[in-house]
Amino acid sequence: QQPVQSPQAVILREGEDAVINCSSSKALYSVHWYRQKHGEAPVFLMILLKGGEQKGHEKISASFNEKKQQSSLYLTASQLSYSGTYFCGTDKGVTGGGNKLTFGTGTQLKVEL
């Protein structure tokens, strides 16, 4: 089942902060975050693994609550370049399965001057 993201859309002024949430109804092994600008391919932001390990951007932070099967992406001091659609991708950790990601519903973020 597809993870649910909230909010669906958000408009920020440059310099403001935002939080994007991702919730799954199923047990998760990892959560992956991607940003996609209009007409472009998704770009990797971060991976959060069960147990707390993180890999990704230095300027973007995220959390992963394994018990609640939720993840949040924190965007601080937003810049115009942060605009785009953010997707979380969840993985159930199938043995030897690699990155079989189920992507969420997406959050459209627009940063204005």
Next chain:
Amino acid sequence: DAGVTQSPTHLIKTRGQQVTLRCSPKSGHDTVSWYQQALGQGPQFIFQYYEEEERQRGNFPDRFSGHQFPNYSSELNVNALLLGDSALYLCASSVGLGLYEQYFGPGTRLTVT
């Protein structure tokens, strides 16, 4: 260093026809995943290839098939095209079957008329 490349960029086919899409992974990557992205939706996992074998598959019918070559490039074949197959088809490459970031190609826009 070339990133993930896909061909063709755009394709228009008629219902019932067959189509082949191609993908070359990023240098150093040996795993290729294919996704279908409908307008306004998140990418949906089709399947993943590693060591020339299909390792995982999403909820797509057998009309969708693939292949990976010894040089790690990959093809996605879709038979008996339906109007609902119209979408952006994204290829993503990564390393092995571990939880590493995926690099997406620009996609192939398929329109079925």
